[in-house]
Amino acid sequence: MTARETRTLILVVVAFALLACLPLLRHGYLLSLGVDIAMYTVLATSWALFSGPTHYISLATAAFYGIGAYVVAAGIGTLPYPALVALAGLAGAVAAALVGLATLRLSGVYFVIFTLGLAELVRQIVTWVQNNFTGSRGMYVLTSITERMIYWELLALAAAVFFIGWRVARSRLGFALRIIGNDETVAAHLGINSAACKLALFVISGAFAGMVGAIMAPRLSYIEPSIAFTSELSFQVVIMALLGGVHRLWGPLVGVIPFTILWEVIAARFPTQTVLLLGIAFLLIVYLIPNGVVGRIESALRAAQRRVSHA
Amino acid sequence: MDILITGLLLGATYSLIAIGLSLQYGVARIMNLANGEMLVAGAFGAFWVFTAQTLSPFTAALFVVPGAFALNWLIYRVLLRPLVRRAKSRGMLEVETIxxxxxxxxxxxxxxxxxxxxxxxxxxYLAEPYRILGSPYGLNRVVASAVAVVICGLLYWGVHGTRTGMAIRAVAVDPAAASLVAIDVPRVSALSFALGGAVTAAGGIVLSTFLTMDASIGVVFTMKALIIVIMGGVGDVRGAIIASLILGLAETVVASLIDPGLTLAAAYLLFLLVLLFRPEGLFGRRQS
Structure with missing residues (x-):
């Protein structure tokens, strides 16, 4: 480990330790905002792990999240909670593997279209199964888990995402993904199995979304198809990640914090206008900040450096 | 037999939205995910004409179709053309346009x-029974699919029987080669995009005569149109029509035999089969 990496590591550990103290402030609103930010951080960062290098836009987050929440709702009476979270991660991974096997061999468009309706598809199937076989639609998740515990669990999960992201970026897999993202034909000629690489990353992001759903289930407390599967979530995650920038591991975080706060404000004041906000955010990203805020800042810094060295 | 006819009637109206999207994606190379909203806008036009003006909803076509054409032409010129110009590759363009x-x-x-x-x-509108082979069907559905068949016929003639249509097909096959034979590719692309939007809005008018809509339902139709276009093969009018009929049939079969809540699952099953076995579409040629 180089000196620079050690310094970064210490900074990250200190930052996480400070963030873990947030519940000690005993500020209800701040804590609930903290939970939201931590949740979107995990979702957006794990989304960017897959979509950043490959440029495949996944809209499946809401489906995996909902599956995770349902695993908890279905098993809360029979299995211990930590086992359920692990099981939810597994369920998310399996779902992602199935979707990936069907679509990742093909071009990106097929993948986007398939994931676009995935949350709605799973919702229809779950509703149908519940209507016809189990009788009741909603399920209660009543636990003694408090909001601060949810916050700590999400924080731990965020640490895990960052660790995995850092490991992947330094591995052969990460290198292969960067080549695939630059030119898939070149990657194929180098003997990289691009479908398998993409699948591996997609499965990781699916597992994380499933676990997030499981962790959030006690906060929802009442689970029914229209609550667990909100396709809006998938779009929020995409916007946050792209807004921050997907070429750096910490890029999505830069988008998550302002967008979560903005979303809260808009949803509270103009609840019907969140759709318009999503639309404007997408257009802004494409036309004004295609590389995210982080990309903007980096190119500005580079320009400033060049000016200094020329002077 | 009931299911077969209901499915075919539904499929005929789907073919309009699918052809609209096919023109936009197959020719102008824009995967337009706002397609369904154009349809809902057209449906709103018909709704307004019928309730506020007490005219036949089809008269809405007089202003909806030219309006949608102009709006889509503007969208292509102002918003999408810059993306086409700055894109380094087809893949980049797809991500950005999406x-x-x-x-x-x-x-x-x-x-x-x-x-x-x-x-x-x-x-x-026209909610009265109409008998085909002894069984009653909603007259509005029958009229809607008849109108759809007429519009499809006109489009087929337009694309296969006129000079402009030939230019459109040439761009669909290869934009670079098309510009070598003096086809103004940006103009033809803008024209196809606008035409696609106009057809979709017309599809909205037709669908509104027998379906209930709301402002946020567009994405459902976008999804169906996408599945049809991929199933039929990108840029293939004939394939799109046949795929629409298949989707209409599949949805009707599932809705009447299993559960009306599972229509999307039926569409997905078809989509999955196409992806697994014929990703190039029913009539598409396999690319090397």
Whole structure:
């Protein structure tokens, strides 16, 4: 480990330790905002792990999240909670593997279209199964888990995402993904199995979304198809990640914090206008900040450096 | 037999939205995910004409179709052309247009929610039985699919029987080669994109005569149109028509035999089969 990496590591550990103290402030609103930010951080960062290098836009987050929440709702009476979270991660991974096997061999468009309706598809199937076989639609998740515990669990999960992201970026897999993202034909000629690489990353992001759903289930407390599967979530995650920038591991975080706060404000004041906000955010990203805020800042810094060295 | 005819009637109306999207994606190379919103806008036009003006909903076509044509032409010129120009590869363009049209789709939904509110809108037009082979069907559905067949026929003639249509097909096959034979590719692309939007809006008018809609339902139709276009093969009018009929049939079969709540699952099953076995579409040629 180089000196620079050690310094970064210490900074990250200190930052996480400070963030873990947030519940000690005993500020209800701040804590609930903290939970939201931590949740979107995990979702957006794990989304960017897959979509950043490959440029495949996944809209499946809401489906995996909902599956995770349902695993908890279905098993809360029979299995211990930590086992359920692990099981939810597994369920998310399996779902992602199935979707990936069907679509990742093909071009990106097929993948986007398939994931676009995935949350709605799973919702229809779950509703149908519940209507016809189990009788009741909603399920209660009543636990003694408090909001601060949810916050700590999400924080731990965020640490895990960052660790995995850092490991992947330094591995052969990460290198292969960067080549695939630059030119898939070149990657194929180098003997990289691009479908398998993409699948591996997609499965990781699916597992994380499933676990997030499981962790959030006690906060929802009442689970029914229209609550667990909100396709809006998938779009929020995409916007946050792209807004921050997907070429750096910490890029999505830069988008998550302002967008979560903005979303809260808009949803509270103009609840019907969140759709318009999503639309404007997408257009802004494409036309004004295609590389995210982080990309903007980096190119500005580079320009400033060049000016200094020329002077 | 009932299921077969109901399915074919539904499929005929789907073919309009699929052809609209096919023109936009197959020729102008824009995967337009705001397609469904254009359809809902057209349906709103028909609703307004029928309830506020007490005219036949089809008269809405007089202003909806030219309006949608102009709006889509503007969208292509102002918003999408810069993306086409700056894209380094087909893949880059696809990612960017997908994000941009998602933005437009949400923005349209937001605007429509502001203007019309979030309630369902429906009206009763020609809701009387019409007998085919002894069984009754809604006259509105029969008229709607007849109108759809006429529009499809006109488009087929337009694309296969005129000079401009030939230019459109040439761009669909290869934009670079098309520009070598003095076809103004940007102009033809803009024309196809606008035409696609106009056809979709017309499809909205037709569908509104027998379906209940609301401001945020567009994405459902976008999804169906996408599945049809991929199943039929990108840029293939004949394939799109046949795929529409298959989708209409599959949805009707599932809705009447299993559960009306599972129509999307039926569409997905078809989509999955196509992806696994014929990703190039029913009539598409396998690329090397």
């Amino acid at each position: 994000l941009a049209t998602f933005g437009m789709s949400f923005a349209f939904v937001g605007i429509m929610l502001l203007v019309f509110g979030g309630s369902y809108f429906t009206y009763s």
